[in-house]
Amino acid sequence: MLTLTGVDVHYGRVQALFGVSLTVQAGEIVTLIGCNGAGKTTLLRTISGLLSPSAGEVRFEGERIDGLRADRVVRRGIAHCPEGRRIFGQLTVRENLEMGAYVERRRDRVQARLERVYGLFPRLAEREGQPGGTLSGGEQQMLAIGRALMGGPRLLLLDEPSLGIAPILVQEIFAEIRRVNAELGTTILLVEQNAHLALGLAARGYVLETGRVVLEDECRCLREDPQVREAYLG
Amino acid sequence: MSLVAAPLLAAPFPAAGAGVPLATAPGAVGFFEDLLPFLLNGFGLGAIFAFIALGYTMVYGIIKLINFAHGEFFMFGAYVGYFCLRDLELERVALPGPLPIVLDFLVALTAAAFAAGLLAVLTERLAYRPVRKAGRIAALLTAVGVSLLLQNVAMRLWGAQARAFPDPKAWSRVADLPEVARDDWHRDVAFHTDAGAEILEPRVEVAAGTRVDPALREALAARGVDHVYRTVTLDRDALQAFVLLALLLWAPLLWWLVKRTRMGKAMRAVSEDPDAARLMGIPLDRVVAATFFLGAFVAGVGGVAYIATYGKVFPLVGFLPGLKAFVAAVIGGIGSIPGAILGGLILGVTEMVLPFLLQRLAGWEEAFAWKDAIAFAFLILVLVVRPTGLFGRATREKV
Numbered sequence: 001m002l003t004l005t006g007v008d009v010h011y012g013r014v015q016a017l018f019g020v021s022l023t024v025q026a027g028e029i030v031t032l033i034g035c036n037g038a039g040k041t042t043l044l045r046t047i048s049g050l051l052s053p054s055a056g057e058v059r060f061e062g063e064r065i066d067g068l069r070a071d072r073v074v075r076r077g078i079a080h081c082p083e084g085r086r087i088f089g090q091l092t093v094r095e096n097l098e099m100g101a102y103v104e105r106r107r108d109r110v111q112a113r114l115e116r117v118y119g120l121f122p123r124l125a126e127r128e129g130q131p132g133g134t135l136s137g138g139e140q141q142m143l144a145i146g147r148a149l150m151g152g153p154r155l156l157l158l159d160e161p162s163l164g165i166a167p168i169l170v171q172e173i174f175a176e177i178r179r180v181n182a183e184l185g186t187t188i189l190l191v192e193q194n195a196h197l198a199l200g201l202a203a204r205g206y207v208l209e210t211g212r213v214v215l216e217d218e219c220r221c222l223r224e225d226p227q228v229r230e231a232y233l234g
Numbered sequence: 235m236s237l238v239a240a241p242l243l244a245a246p247f248p249a250a251g252a253g254v255p256l257a258t259a260p261g262a263v264g265f266f267e268d269l270l271p272f273l274l275n276g277f278g279l280g281a282i283f284a285f286i287a288l289g290y291t292m293v294y295g296i297i298k299l300i301n302f303a304h305g306e307f308f309m310f311g312a313y314v315g316y317f318c319l320r321d322l323e324l325e326r327v328a329l330p331g332p333l334p335i336v337l338d339f340l341v342a343l344t345a346a347a348f349a350a351g352l353l354a355v356l357t358e359r360l361a362y363r364p365v366r367k368a369g370r371i372a373a374l375l376t377a378v379g380v381s382l383l384l385q386n387v388a389m390r391l392w393g394a395q396a397r398a399f400p401d402p403k404a405w406s407r408v409a410d411l412p413e414v415a416r417d418d419w420h421r422d423v424a425f426h427t428d429a430g431a432e433i434l435e436p437r438v439e440v441a442a443g444t445r446v447d448p449a450l451r452e453a454l455a456a457r458g459v460d461h462v463y464r465t466v467t468l469d470r471d472a473l474q475a476f477v478l479l480a481l482l483l484w485a486p487l488l489w490w491l492v493k494r495t496r497m498g499k500a501m502r503a504v505s506e507d508p509d510a511a512r513l514m515g516i517p518l519d520r521v522v523a524a525t526f527f528l529g530a531f532v533a534g535v536g537g538v539a540y541i542a543t544y545g546k547v548f549p550l551v552g553f554l555p556g557l558k559a560f561v562a563a564v565i566g567g568i569g570s571i572p573g574a575i576l577g578g579l580i581l582g583v584t585e586m587v588l589p590f591l592l593q594r595l596a597g598w599e600e601a602f603a604w605k606d607a608i609a610f611a612f613l614i615l616v617l618v619v620r621p622t623g624l625f626g627r628a629t630r631e632k633v
Contacts, residue, residue: 048513049512050509050512050513069512069517070512070513070515071515071516071517071518074513074514075515080513082510086507086509086510087510088502088503088506088507088510088511090502090506091502091503091506095502098496098499099499099500099514099516102500102514102515102516103515147514151515
């Protein structure tokens with residue numbers, strides 16, 4: 001479904017990714033783990049069109065999407081739920097969700113998706129009219145995921161959904177991510193610092209170090225890998 | 235006999251105000267009676283500032299650019315409105331009462347608004363978009379450059395000289411005037427001879443909205459008059475009421491546009507977090523263009539209202555009102571739509587009423603000559619007390 005081949009990305013003169021190749025099959029949950037600054041977020045931003053690679057190619061469902069504007073990538077069916085949630089604090093919960101469905105002009109579909117998101121996260125329905133900025137961290141994360149789902153994506157890019165959130169809510173959010181994958185059939189590429197959680201959720205994983213993929217395997221094997229255990233599972 | 239054209243248009247208000255001996259009636263009733271016109275004029279002027287301030291605040295809200303060329307969009311709108319009012323002659327359409335001139339004015343406003351909007355979209359596309367990623371200083375300098383460029387283009391196209399509004403060069407044959415009973419709305423039809431002029435004399439001045447009835451036409455013919463000198467006369471009080479009314483209609487409409495429509499919500503999303511908005515599939519460029527269009531559209535309306543109230547259009551006409559509208563936007567809290575409206579009204583009323591009070595109560599005869607200084611001093615005062623403006627939020631830098 002998603003294939004990256006030999007992707008290089010530069011920030012000005014500084015190279016952040018070096019020949020990264022990666023595939024995600026339809027229906028999978030794939031995780032990307034690595035330390036701060038390993039290039040995980042850069043990779044997601046490249047897929048969603050906020051950055052363009054200086055070499056290599058990104059293909060989604062067979063077609064090249066590197067160099068495409070972010071709003072066009074969304075229209076292809078990729079939603080990116082960014083690090084730090086980035087919800088619109090002054091828009092209400094409902095308006096945030098409506099913005100997630102910006103590319104969908106048909107009202108009935110927007111309404112159906114709204115109900116689906118409220119079904120997944122009933123708390124959002126309760127807080128529908130509240131400005132997004134007044135929600136707790138966990139609720140904001142639910143909103144960010146819900147907003148990403150409003151576009152009806154086939155591929156969901158999740159960047160650090162556990163960051164800065166109470167442990168209890170993290171469990172809940174990860175359970176919902178699993179449900180999104182199982183019930184909606186949405187393919188998920190998950191970036192996560194908490195390797196325990198990520199490897200527990202995903203089927204396959206990639207380990208990124210200083211801009212390079214150093215390991216890729218099924219998650220159950222990664223969990224047993226001595227290097228991974230030492231570096232990420234402590 | 236002298237030119238009697240548009241008595242209400244002839245003198246810009248501050249001069250008229252300064253000429254009135256204000257210190258003669260010390261009684262309280264007299265005081266409020268004297269104050270009232272200043273208050274009303276303040277609201278009229280304030281509404282125009284508000285119209286311009288809306289564009290500053292919307293563009294700033296969305297791309298954090300202080301668009302110094304905004305006053306030139308206003309100027310451009312003013313010129314387009316001027317040409318419409320001068321050349322379209324819609325006031326000759328046979329409609330009852332004041333309707334022809336209202337129609338004339340509405341068409342001029344609409345044309346000015348669209349023209350200013352399109353100029354803004356073009357400017358954004360050609361000048362601002364290429365430097366958007368180059369940082370705020372580069373964008374600001376570009377805006378200053380665009381402002382000077384547009385001023386100079388206007389000078390080349392239309393000359394540096396101020397044109398009186400309305401332009402007294404529009405002539406019509408008496409025979410061409412529609413044969414309708416002269417209405418009572420405008421009575422200021424004047425006959426006059428102009429000794430020094432080389433063109434058709436004597437001439438007759440006919441205010442817009444005036445119908446020439448057969449009796450009048452005969453009277454004119456008896457005096458050998460066959461041409462009229464057409465002016466667009468707008469009642470200043472009616473005009474100011476009209477501008478205020480337009481603002482009262484526009485403000486909720488803009489509010490609705492920004493609060494309820496898909497584009498409005500997208501504008502607010504972009505203003506909060508452009509990157510996150512792009513991830514939602516919101517096309518940044520189109521939203522920015524729409525914001526420029528809307529802001530300049532409103533400024534175009536303000537431009538026509540301004541020249542109709544103050545009587546002159548010239549290439550630099552946008553400078554001072556633009557600067558003051560920027561002040562109004564800052565007073566209201568830049569980025570806030572209700573703030574821009576309130577800031578405009580406050581500044582307009584302050585500019586009119588404060589000099590009046592200083593002259594009347596403090597005996598400062600020259601207060602009206604200092605009105606601009608007073609307005610800017612007021613800005614400084616507001617900013618000392620409330621640095622973020624009345625409706626402004628302290629912005630948090632995102633980490």
